[in-house]
Amino acid sequence: MSLYQVQKLIRQVNRNPADRESFKSDRASFSERFELTPEEREAVIALDMGALYAMGVHALLLRPFTILHGVSEPDYLDAIRAHRAEAP
Amino acid sequence: MTLEFACAVSHAPGTTAWTEAAPKETVERIHSGYRRLRDRLAAAEPDVVLAFTNEHWNNFFLDHMPAFCIGRGAHFAGPVEVWLKVEKAKVPGDPELAQALIDSCYAAGFDVSYSDELALDHGTMVPLHFLTPEMDVPVVPLFTNALVAPMPTPARCYALGAALGQALANSEKRVALVATGGLSHWPGEAEHGRIDRAFDDRFVSDMVEDRADRLRGYTHEDIARSGTGTHEVRNWILLRGAIPGWRGEVVTYEEVPAWATGYGLLAFDKAGA
Numbered sequence: 571m572s573l574y575q576v577q578k579l580i581r582q583v584n585r586n587p588a589d590r591e592s593f594k595s596d597r598a599s600f601s602e603r604f605e606l607t608p609e610e611r612e613a614v615i616a617l618d619m620g621a622l623y624a625m626g627v628h629a630l631l632l633r634p635f636t637i638l639h640g641v642s643e644p645d646y647l648d649a650i651r652a653h654r655a656e657a658p
Numbered sequence: 659m660t661l662e663f664a665c666a667v668s669h670a671p672g673t674t675a676w677t678e679a680a681p682k683e684t685v686e687r688i689h690s691g692y693r694r695l696r697d698r699l700a701a702a703e704p705d706v707v708l709a710f711t712n713e714h715w716n717n718f719f720l721d722h723m724p725a726f727c728i729g730r731g732a733h734f735a736g737p738v739e740v741w742l743k744v745e746k747a748k749v750p751g752d753p754e755l756a757q758a759l760i761d762s763c764y765a766a767g768f769d770v771s772y773s774d775e776l777a778l779d780h781g782t783m784v785p786l787h788f789l790t791p792e793m794d795v796p797v798v799p800l801f802t803n804a805l806v807a808p809m810p811t812p813a814r815c816y817a818l819g820a821a822l823g824q825a826l827a828n829s830e831k832r833v834a835l836v837a838t839g840g841l842s843h844w845p846g847e848a849e850h851g852r853i854d855r856a857f858d859d860r861f862v863s864d865m866v867e868d869r870a871d872r873l874r875g876y877t878h879e880d881i882a883r884s885g886t887g888t889h890e891v892r893n894w895i896l897l898r899g900a901i902p903g904w905r906g907e908v909v910t911y912e913e914v915p916a917w918a919t920g921y922g923l924l925a926f927d928k929a930g931a
Binding site for chain 1: 805
């Protein structure tokens, strides 16, 4: 059920302004509130969109999350498509 | 019969949030289509809008995912998205009608969820922004899960729409039906921007021509092949179930890659029923 926790983190950042501020000011400590795998924690802290997409984070959680972090649509699409291209 | 108006409209956030990304002529045709629908809705003088809609993780999550949920609140806040470029509003609800519909659903064998506090996101706010821009017509939202499988089957959606249509026949209120979402799109996915014109043409034709058997017969996989966001056409199927025999008309159809969607505006006229 770990994907559940990383999606829960992203959803809270998307919809709760206080959580959004906490996350933006210290991603690592905000991430401690959730039961994440090391890979998930790393991807969240690095805002690694390709890795988050590849692990199955729902696109309608991920895209709003990246809009809130100022990521343009072309940059977002490049990131998730590049990750797909790398997949075996 | 107190159903006075029905339409089905796409709700892509780009419609308001990044309007200028689409060609000017496309935007004008869509705005013009919305104006026609708004005029027809106003002429119908509805007491309330029943919105067949869906939401995008703003109320429901994997801790609890209802198949269908009717909003019974006295009002609904929206939009959730700070970037949507739609003014924040407190949209009035109609708890009395919502309760009557919930009771009708249970009596008809549909044990729907209900909620007294729901937020509206672009899925409902973009259509309202164009159709009832003053946000002064009360809204009862019916949310259908179009996000994660399993989702209600099209056949179940059609049947629920039919039950609601029958329930509203006994209502004293003048009701406008607005279905939102679709058509083919893959929002935020690697396929973002792709549009399945063949699906859109087929589905719109089934809606306009009132082909109930075909609408009921779509499978989850039929829809999934044409886009992750395309599951929202369940809202349109609900609408068709509520208005058998109404004459359908395509007001506008546009492929809008800049908003990553096949964009449809359909009107329905009960004169045909």
